[in-house]
Amino acid sequence: MRAWEGEYLWDRATPSYPAVRREPESDSPIRTPFQRDRDRVVHSKAFRRLKHKTQVFIAPEGDHYRTRLTHTLETCGIARTVARALGLNEDLTEAIVVLTHAFLPGMVERGRGGIINVASSAGMQPIPYESVYAATKAFAISFTDALHAELRGSGVRILAVNPGPVPTEWQEVAGYGADRVSVVPGRIPAEQVVRESLAAYDRGRRSVIPGRAIRWFIRATRPSPRAIQLRVTERLYRPKE
Numbered sequence: 582m583r584a585w586e587g588e589y590l591w592d593r594a595t596p597s598y599p600a601v602r603r604e605p606e607s608d609s610p611i612r613t614p615f616q617r618d619r620d621r622v623v624h625s626k627a628f629r630r631l632k633h634k635t636q637v638f639i640a641p642e643g644d645h646y647r648t649r650l651t652h653t654l655e656t657c658g659i660a661r662t663v664a665r666a667l668g669l670n671e672d673l674t675e676a677i678v679v680l681t682h683a684f685l686p687g688m689v690e691r692g693r694g695g696i697i698n699v700a701s702s703a704g705m706q707p708i709p710y711e712s713v714y715a716a717t718k719a720f721a722i723s724f725t726d727a728l729h730a731e732l733r734g735s736g737v738r739i740l741a742v743n744p745g746p747v748p749t750e751w752q753e754v755a756g757y758g759a760d761r762v763s764v765v766p767g768r769i770p771a772e773q774v775v776r777e778s779l780a781a782y783d784r785g786r787r788s789v790i791p792g793r794a795i796r797w798f799i800r801a802t803r804p805s806p807r808a809i810q811l812r813v814t815e816r817l818y819r820p821k822e
Contacts, residue, residue: 677721684696685728685737689732689736691736693737694737695739696738696740697739697782698739698740699721700722700725700743701714701744701745702743702744702799704719704722707811708818721741722743725739740778740782741788742781743799744790745767745794746767748768748771749771767792767793774791
């Protein structure tokens with residue numbers, strides 16, 4: 582793990598190897614300690630009893646029950662429940678909350694660290710025919726904005742990256758044709774997104790929209806009434822016959 586982190590993590594990232602567990606545990610080639618902690622809770626009999634009714638969770642002496650139980654019952658449960666109720670993408674919504682909950686407390690305790698959440702400019706306005714995707718990204722933006730305010734003065738930075746259209750394999754996976762990919766102006770390469778995002782992170786920004794064209798497009802449309810936004814985006818994203 583230490584070798585992998587040294588090779589792949591950003592130089593500003595907080596590595597996991599300095600952390601010391603209360604109870605020693607041998608390394609696993611496929612599962613991190615955090616994942617194995619989560620597995621123990623999710624698959625335990627005590628957790629299954631707790632799923633649908635109130636119960637007392639018996640924690641052995643020295644066990645990190647607070648971290649595990651809070652993560653499983655509150656973080657995963659609330660994020661997924663809210664996403665399901667609002668019709669959002671449950672996996673994307675849960676992932677951003679779970680990962681933040683896993684790493685943010687340690688960063689705050691150390692007084693340094695940072696989180697970069699990849700949202701989308703699609704989350705800055707309602708998008709007909711892409712309603713779930715846009716709403717899910719709006720959740721990521723709102724979640725990051727709120728944490729940015731909470732973390733002011735803590736030494737921890739958090740940034741929401743809101744790119745526009747970026748030519749990647751995502752369009753092919755989503756089944757988009759050329760007509761759907763080109764409806765929004767300002768396509769930029771992924772390398773530019775990374776470069777502008779890291780520059781915004783270094784400045785302590787709350788959010789960034791990489792690319793000048795899409796940035797001006799968002800700024801020009803956001804002050805307009807919601808009805809006009811919907812009319813424009815409905816025409817832009819309407820599937821071709």
